[in-house]
Amino acid sequence: MSGCVIAVDGGGSGTSAVLLRSGCPVAFAEGGPSNPNDIGEDAAAETVASLCRELLRKAGESRPSAVYAGISGILGHEEYMASRLRAEFSCPVSAVSDINNLFGFLPGDGDAAALVCGSGCVCFLRRGGELIRIGGWGYLVDGICGGGFAIGRSGLEAAFRAADGRGGPTGLSAAAEEYLGVPADGPAATRVIYAGGKPLVAGFATYVIKTAESDAAARSIVAAAADGAAEMAAAAGKAAGRSVDCVCGGGLFREPLFRVDFVSSLEKRCPSVRPVFPGAPQLAGAAAAALRFAGQPVPDGLPERF
Secondary structure: OOOOEEEEEEOOOOEEEEEEEOOEEEEEEEEOOOOHHHHOHHHHHHHHHHHHHHHHHHHOOOOOOEEEEEEOOOOOOHHHHHHHHHHHHOOOEEEEEOHHHHHOOOOOOOOEEEEEEOOOEEEEEEEOOEEEEEOOOOOOOOOOOOOHHHHHHHHHHHHHHHHHOOOOOOOHHHHHHHHHOOOOOOHHHHHHHHHHHHHHHHHOHHHHHHHOOOOHHHHHHHHHHHHHHHHHHHHHHHHHOOOEEEEEEOHHHHOHHHHHHHHHHHHHHOOOEEEEOOOOOHHHHHHHHHHHHOOOOOOOOHHHHO
16 A cells, blocks of 8 residues: 555635645645535545545555545544545554644644634633633624634624614725625625525625725724734633643735734733734644655655645
C-alpha cells in the first residue's frame, strides 16, 4: 500500500483537501461545504469522499495509508464520517473537529487554545490533553459571536432597518442591493435571502467588512463581532489559568479590519492570551495533523508549501 496520506479541512462554506507523499503535498482539491449540521451526514461524507477520490486520481494512487478529516460541525457525527471513509478507502481514518487543524500548527501537545472564525465561530482550550469547548453552539443559538453568519445577518438587518425607518441611513443598503441583486427593502429581498439560507447570509459578511471602512453602522457590526470572538479567546485564557497561545484561523482573520479589532479587544479582555496567526491556510495545519495521525514525521517548512 502507498504511504500517501490525505488531509481534509472542511467548513460551512467550502472544503479543501491535500494528498501528501513522504510529507510533501503533491495534489490539491476543493469542493463544497461539508458541515454535517448544515447539509446532513450523507452529503457531508460524500463531499469528503469525492475529494479523496479526486486526489487519488490526480496523484495516480490507488488508496491512501490514512485519511484525516478535520470538519466543522462534526461533533456528534464523527463515527458516521469515519465509518463511511473507512468503508471506501480501507485505511485508518480520523474524523475530528476542524479545531484540530489549527492545533496542527503548534509543536507538541501542550496547553493552548484555538479559535476558528469562519461562517461560525468556536474556540477550544486544550488543557492537560482535554479539549474544552467555548462557544460555537450554532447560528440558531450564538448571537454576535465573531462568525460570518452573525456579521452578515446584522448587516442585512441594518439595511432593512434603514429601509423601514427604524434605523438611520447606511452604506449597507447599497451593499445589500449589490449582493442580493434586488433592493433590500421588500419581499423580493427576503425571498432571495430565505432561498439562499445560511450560506447566503454568511457570504454578506465580506460586504459588511468592506463597507465598514467608511460606514459607522457597518463598523460597529464588525467591532462587535470581533469582540465576541475575543470574548471566547479570553474565556479560554481564564480557564487555562496561565499564559497560552491561541491559534486563530478561518476566513474572517484574513480581513485586516476584523483582525485588528480582535487583537485590540483581546488585549483588553485577557492579555495573557497570545494570538497566533499562521501564515498558511488551515489546510496546512490539517496536513501536519494528518501526518502525525499516520505516524509520519512532519517536515520542517511544511506550511510554506501551501
